[in-house]
Amino acid sequence: MKGRSAKDIKSPPPIVEAVLDIRLSLADKTTPQEVEALHARIKDNYPIKKIQRLYERQIRFDQGKPVESDAKSGVLGFQFWNEEKTQIVQFRLNGFSFSRLFPYQNWKQFSVEAKRLWDIYRSSLPIQGIERLALRYINRLKIPKAKIDLSDYFTVRPKVPEFRESSLSNFLCRIQLRFTKDDIDTIITTTPAKDTPEGESHIIFDMDVFKATNLKSSNNIMWSEFDKLKEIRWQIFKDGLGKRAWELIT
Amino acid sequence: MALAFAHDTNPCTAYRKFKIGSAGVSGESKQILSAIRLALPEQSDSVGLAERCLLVNQIDDLIEQYSSEGWDGYEAQSLDSDAAKQAQYFIRLLPRGVILPEALPDPTGEIMLEWDLPQTGHLILTFDGVSIAYASRFNDGTEQRGIDPFLDDVPRSLAELLNVYFRHE
Numbered sequence: 001m002k003g004r005s006a007k008d009i010k011s012p013p014p015i016v017e018a019v020l021d022i023r024l025s026l027a028d029k030t031t032p033q034e035v036e037a038l039h040a041r042i043k044d045n046y047p048i049k050k051i052q053r054l055y056e057r058q059i060r061f062d063q064g065k066p067v068e069s070d071a072k073s074g075v076l077g078f079q080f081w082n083e084e085k086t087q088i089v090q091f092r093l094n095g096f097s098f099s100r101l102f103p104y105q106n107w108k109q110f111s112v113e114a115k116r117l118w119d120i121y122r123s124s125l126p127i128q129g130i131e132r133l134a135l136r137y138i139n140r141l142k143i144p145k146a147k148i149d150l151s152d153y154f155t156v157r158p159k160v161p162e163f164r165e166s167s168l169s170n171f172l173c174r175i176q177l178r179f180t181k182d183d184i185d186t187i188i189t190t191t192p193a194k195d196t197p198e199g200e201s202h203i204i205f206d207m208d209v210f211k212a213t214n215l216k217s218s219n220n221i222m223w224s225e226f227d228k229l230k231e232i233r234w235q236i237f238k239d240g241l242g243k244r245a246w247e248l249i250t
Numbered sequence: 251m252a253l254a255f256a257h258d259t260n261p262c263t264a265y266r267k268f269k270i271g272s273a274g275v276s277g278e279s280k281q282i283l284s285a286i287r288l289a290l291p292e293q294s295d296s297v298g299l300a301e302r303c304l305l306v307n308q309i310d311d312l313i314e315q316y317s318s319e320g321w322d323g324y325e326a327q328s329l330d331s332d333a334a335k336q337a338q339y340f341i342r343l344l345p346r347g348v349i350l351p352e353a354l355p356d357p358t359g360e361i362m363l364e365w366d367l368p369q370t371g372h373l374i375l376t377f378d379g380v381s382i383a384y385a386s387r388f389n390d391g392t393e394q395r396g397i398d399p400f401l402d403d404v405p406r407s408l409a410e411l412l413n414v415y416f417r418h419e
Contacts, residue, residue: 017276052380076399077382079275088275094399097273120287134272138279145372204278 008250012103014139014205020226021134021210023095027126032075034125035091039080041120046080046089089117096121099170102140107230115223122218131223134210135229137237140193141245143201152244154205156188166169180182182228186213188236209233303352306338309353309361316355326404327359332379337361337399340377350418351375370415375408384408388415 039049054077077092090097099113143153147167150157158171174189187210193202208228215222241249274280289377315321316329337353344350351363356376365373371388382405385395398405404412 015312016278017274019272019274019279021272022274090273095273099273099275101276136274138274138276138282140278148402174286186286189282189286193278197278204282206278206282208272210272 004246006119006234010249014141014249015104016102016121016140017138018104018110019097019098019134019136020111021095021097021136024129024130025128026093027128028089030093030126033091035093038091038120039078042080042117048081050079050081050082052079052092054078062226064138087113091121103177107144108116110179118218126218130213130218132183132210133222133225133229134209134214135210135226135233137204139205139240140249141205145201145250146199148201151242153242154190154239154245155242156190176226179232182211185230186210186232186236188240193213193227207233207236302341302344303342304351305353309334309338312361313356314354322357326357329355329361330359330379333359333361333377334376336379338383340400340404343362345409345413347417348412348419351362365416367416372413373416386411
């Protein structure tokens with residue numbers, strides 16, 4: 001939409017989670033302990049640790065029937081949270097993620113911290129290949145009205161005929177687009193949010209922008225790809241909001 | 251806007267439509283994940299869909315039936331509801347044409363899906379809420395076992411096994 005600028009958006013923006021996600025493969029011999037050891041380098045800012053578990057069992061066969069099973073637990077990775085529980089970094093055996101929850105400040109602060117944490121991850125672990133890059137922004141629009149016309153607020157929405165004596169009580173609208181120029185995919189989802197106070201309408205507007213890659217290491221190419229994802233995300237946000245939604249947030 | 255559907259003839263990936271998306275930790279991301287998992291029937295085959303629904307409902311029955319500790323008369327744990335949801339979601343993602351398994355409770359609290367065909371072989375999957383462990387032995391002498399994180403797709407190794415050994419003729 002013409003004339004819409006990020007500078008017009010009131011602070012804080014309606015973003016409830018921004019995620020920078022990198023899926024990759026590490027050398028096979030990488031252990032969860034090596035991943036966990038990275039906590040020492042960030043625990044001043046991210047003191048809270050949560051384990052993401054994997055579970056393995058061995059099933060032995062006797063004449064085609066399972067007779068016994070041994071089980072042992074493993075670990076997929078770790079989440080590290082800051083004290084305020086607004087920032088979470090995930091160091092995993094299959095990837096890296098950084099999340100900023102509400103209130104989101106701006107791209108610069110988000111990306112600088114993501115890069116700082118990524119540098120700790122990539123400099124310590126044996127990355128064999130980077131397979132997917134993603135930026136996901138989940139917005140929660142809080143509309144101070146119980147009854148709304150979705151077309152005033154979103155361009156990605158279900159279109160429903162006006163049946164007599166009926167109202168739309170729930171929906172899940174999800175589309176996937178491919179931006180062919182840069183081979184970037186995006187999934188856009190809108191749905192009513194849970195725990196909406198009476199008298200209001202809260203709608204989740206989720207944009208997941210991602211690209212499959214075949215990078216051998218992290219370098220400037222990776223970050224320039226993230227810049228492209230960011231531009232697409234902004235385009236979708238700007239054009240995905242209807243007139244009333246834009247007025248609400250500016 | 252023009253619609254361009256990419257036709258995917260690879261049976262291992264053709265069922266893959268909407269990906270679940272990138273990692274999220276907020277309540278809103280979990281709400282969307284849960285809604286997508288319930289709303290993703292990959293098949294247009296209404297008969298196959300009905301059979302899957304029956305199997306999904308059977309797992310609900312298992313949870314109810316095996317909800318107490320010691321249900322086997324010994325030290326069995328009650329069935330884990332996260333594992334059950336994971337198994338139900340997996341069933342919905344099964345490629346078209348794959349024979350449906352039997353759902354069984356495991357004394358460790360996990361849900362097992364079992365394929366056992368005398369003419370083909372045996373495959374067991376177990377779900378713990380986060381990943382899938384599998385073990386198989388087939389009549390052609392092949393044995394495979396492994397463990398894969400289960401995020402939003404049937405792991406490729408499992409999809410290939412199912413398509414090779416457990417398809418309807």
